[in-house]
Amino acid sequence: MASRMGRRVERQLLWALARVAVVSLVALALLLVGARAEFGWVDSTRDFSIIAGALLLVTVVLAAAVVRSTLRHRLRPLQHVHKVIHLVMRGNYSRRVPIARADDFQPLTRAFNDLVDQLAAASETSQAVADIDRLMLSSAGLDPVIRKVLTSARMDGMEVALILRVAPPSERLTIFRLEKKQVKEEAVGLVEISDQSLDSVAGYQHLAEGLCDGELRECLPIAPESSVSGVLVATGRRPLTSAESKRLADLADRLAVAMTNIKRSESLYHQAHFDGLTGLINRRAFEDRLQECLARSWRGEEGAVLFIDLDHFKKVNDTEGHKAGDRLLVEISERLKTTLREVDTIARLGGDEFAVIITGMEEEKAVTRVCERIVAAIVKPIVVERLEHAVGASIGVALFPEDGQSVDELVMKADSAMYRAKESGGAGFAFFDDTLNAASRHRVLVESRLRKALEQRTLEMHFQPKLRLSDNSVTSCEALMRWTDAELGEVEPSTFVPVAEETNLIHEFTDVLVSKTADLLLQADRAGVHLDHVALNASARQLMSEGFASRFLGMLDQRNLPHHNVQIEVTESVFAGDTKTVVGELDTLRRAGVRIALDDFGTGYSSLNMLRELPLDVVKIDRSFVSELDSSEQGRILVRHLISIVDALGKEVVAEGVETEKQLQYLRDADCEYVQGFLISKAKPAADFIRLVADWRTGHNGTLLKLVT
Template sequence: MTPAGQRERYLPMVYAWPRSSSVMRGVDFLTAPGRAAAAAQALASRRPVATEPFQLMMTDDTGISLFRAVGPDGAAAVGMVGFVLNADRLVEGAIARSGFDGFSAALVDVTDGSALPVVGALGRPERDDYRIGLAFAGRAYQLTFRPTPAYMKTETGAASWSVLSAGLLLTGLLGALMLLISGERAVIEEQVADRTARLRDREARLEAILDNAADAIVTVDASGVVVSANAATARLFGYPPAHLSGLAFATLVPAGADSDAAAQLARLSTAPPEECVLEGRNARAEPFPLSISVAPVQLGREEIFVCILRDLTEQQRAQERIYRLAHHDVLTGLENRFALNVRLEQQLAMARRQNQPAAVLFIDLDHFKKINDSLGHAAGDRLLVGAAERMKDLLRDVDTLARLGGDEFIIVLAGPLTPDSVTGVAVRVVEALSQPYQLGGATAHSGCSVGVALFPDDGEDASTLIRHADMAMYAAKREGRGNFQFFSPAMNAATHEHLLLENRMWGALNTNGFKLHLQAQVSLETGRVIGAEVLLRWHDQELGTVEPSRFIPVAEESGMIVPLGDWVLGQAMALLAEWRREGLDDIRLAVNLSARQFSGASLLSRLDELVAYHGIDPAMMELEITETAAMRDPESTREQLRQLRARGFKLAIDDFGTGYSSLAYLKLFAIDRIKIDRGFVKDIEHNPNDAVIVAATIGLAHSLGLAVVAEGVETHAQWGFLRDKHGDEAQGYLFARPMPVADFREFIRHQEQPVPGA
């Protein structure tokens, strides 16, 4: 056998029986000598077609092939079954079955006037020959009978009739055998049809499975052309299903660095998973990410690739969302602290390589706490988003803006920089953030304080630069907010001062270096003094007078605030005991409790000990806690206040409006009054929002049975407003400045009308 040439159609044998005939597998009957025409006719006519006689390969006998096409009715043939008849054995069998051996026979194919010997050869025709025509599977045959000489010698008279009868019997037997063969063929054809139907059913089920698979499944031949594709492939790439077969695989998945699609698929079949993420192209030429799994399959001499493709678009979007949540602030969309540290270190590394400077700006919004608590968290969130948008508009693409948390932001400036260019950015930031914000119908004014640290002068690494920028920002706040400050080495002195103050405060506490000052609290209705707030003052021999705003934060940070607060409680109770002996037992003293002191486990027992020691009436002492401290643990605060109220102490919420609670929480706490922070009071003459907040606070507090003390009253207009809104008490410079205890005693003894013209 030789390989078939290039043609449009082939008809190779794929199944042979018996097994000894398997050597015929692969023979293309459309080119087999003596059988090509019959095979083509059988495919076209759908009827049995016999071939002209030919010599069998396995023997020297003559054979005839019988072909018939198979396939659904009314459709093109899908194949053909063939039978090879050994003509010599067929005739010999017919003679044997006839039981008459007194003649010789010859079978000749006379189709289309030809005379092709099939079986036997009688030579020249004789008078006693009998000839009968046969038709079988589209061909014509002539069967010739001739009595043998031996038979003619023994038979007389009826010999010719006997030969004729035997010939007719032989003809009948031969025709019957042919019909039997046709019948066997019909049975086999039925079996083939049944097997074909089963194969079609299996194919339909496989096709249904493939078409319902979620992933795209594509088979590609060795030349990189799509052979088949399931329904998911059509959905994934947007092509009509009929257009996928015959499409170049590189149209769906560009080969990239590989020379062609086949080379790409061969490489991917052994590649690790991380290399099997590629870019696909849909029918609109739009790229999208996909993963591919490739398995080469050998079908005979042909190799194909089975590819499973999965769209990774949603997976990558989910990964991007996770990454964004991990690296960005949810509210503003800016980079968060983690991403900032990574980005800043990268920019510093680049600045070192390029020998260029960099700058870190630490921005803290002014009055954010007040706005957030007075207008609500939603308004506070809008302010943060608005501030972020304003700052983004000022920066270049190479710059970085991040939110550290709360109301703190960081700007990293990269590229060629000078102190003047950094100053320009800082000025624009301060100006932009000082503009009013419209927050849900309310106008709010915030502003910011900015600290600047330069690389490499102020630090070589990210943490140092951020820390120094933070120091500079606090220096800006100390200068009055709404400005910026560059870091200077002198700012490191603040850390040194912290340690110095802590050590000096311990010495002052042990030597009574602290003193109490009192600021009068008056009735808004009469202007008369009804109490005083205890304030702590410190004068150091070396440092001079140290302001509370300077040493109180150090005490809180170091933990010294607890023993210092305990000392203040003891001094205040001793003063109340002294006043009672002097007949001044109607003046109430208000003492601030720090957050640590209030939440400490020893507060109640210490108060019990001090009350018993000094013998005072607890009702003459008012204990104040800030709302921020109260809201750290509302349930614990509620229980602590209940215990204090049970002991007879008066209780107040200090600096109301500067924390993050609301008036709704007040009904949960056993308190007597709230103190409105001076930040709200100072602008009630000019800021309608502050005026509304103060009035609403007074009204709601009264509805809850609470008294209201206004702090920071400095003008008659403020006093008049608070009195008109039915405020209860006030303190401030209008009535009296803080003064030493001795001066306060004389002040209340001689006080008749503390506010001139009241």
């Protein structure tokens, strides 16, 4: 096309030059004839040359003027093209090249204008996509994105609409349209879509044909995470251009990406701020809400914090299992929602602990009525797995800003009040006051300091040797946790272990036990001291937690601690609840090579049948039986029979609490395999323990060696 237009211009220029030449020659001839007839000019060749040269010069000048004029006229469209190109290069797509009817460059300029139209459309689409990306990054939500899509999809002579199922798998649909620069939403009733499939584009297309006016020209799927959630449709009397179709496709794809990102962001936010079981907010979100309420309390907006701990929940969890306990917690959360106002904040802090923030109640009586309603709602029997369970609620109340002006202070005081309510028998409530008994305040302090000790890793392990009577050797020990606090001093295990179990801090003990045991075995190996195994204590709360065995074995492997060097000791009480779960965890440990010992045998729920069926390697006779060996013949007979029974079952026997030589001698005579107690040694730090064992083997510890031989 360009070569054809070039040849046409060339012919026009030649034709113009030919006309100038003919006119010039004719003028020259007439001039010569007239001059000779009138004046007798051009009598010589010289005169003729002068005149002819002058006329030729005039002819060239005229020809140049004609050519210049012709070129300027004919090439004017190209000048317009040049100007538009410069504007396009600066991002301005508003100008087009004018097209004249008799213009030889008409096909070229028309094609150029179409190209500018496509570039403008592509630029507009790119800008729209960039704007949508910015909205995604700013977490603006879905509504601004929908508005941007519909605004960017506007086209002359076309109606664009968005049919969207915002929250699948809900069947509620919404159709979005842009009317007078405002997004209009219209809900699509369930009756209208009851017979339509919403799993494919075809179903949405059929729906769009009934909802949108005009002929359907485009129906593009909106498929976040490869699941069709709607369509972007265009209707009108004319077909879409390729550029318009591409723009709609790009916008539909970007909307799908935006919906995916928004869904994932909402999911991450929900995981970070909400409890996965009950749907209530978690501890982190609760503390944020409480901080906001405290900020408003300076303007006179008073309120209360309620700490709720369920009574007898552990019994349900232990006897019926975790699934039943979870269903009970869900039911409790629903009862709290129906009992409290929508403006009140309800949170699950973990386990069976809930918390509530009540605002707008200035009188203590109003808070009292709320607590009474909560207790009455929770105490009603709950049916789980066709079994009726009765739990109660102990509630501690702290008022703000009266009782505290910080989150930590209010939480601590509400927690203290809750324990006073529980000590009063449960199924009740108590307000915090400065007369709270010393025991409650001490318990709160123990919990606070214990958390800090775990964070700073200041808990210690002491190791008590076990003496093998067959050869008077020490090749094993029991690890016992010790805690000396800068503020509390030396804290007995009987004080801090129950607190750890109540607050679930007991699970963090496992890491301390494994770490300190690995360090001991490494130090012993370097000192040339061989230890067959180290016994670690595990509580019922630890064994009842799902996956305890696998996590414990993972910790051993992480520290390169051989499984056969570890023995887990459990008390009889762990079998009082969900025996199946506990036995499953112990069996997993035993099959992995970990030894299992039953501690404090004879004081709890064990029976001879249990000894035979449980996955046990060792049975430890409780110190209460050993203590009677000095004074009771009946006690001596009982211990001898216990040793015989355990031996007959093929399990090792360890006697605990040996404190006198007489007890030691009797146990030796009764063929007890191992003894443990203060007579042998108290629990010692790792370095002292290794030194004790080394001295024992070399005979340097003469006093003890004399006792056992």
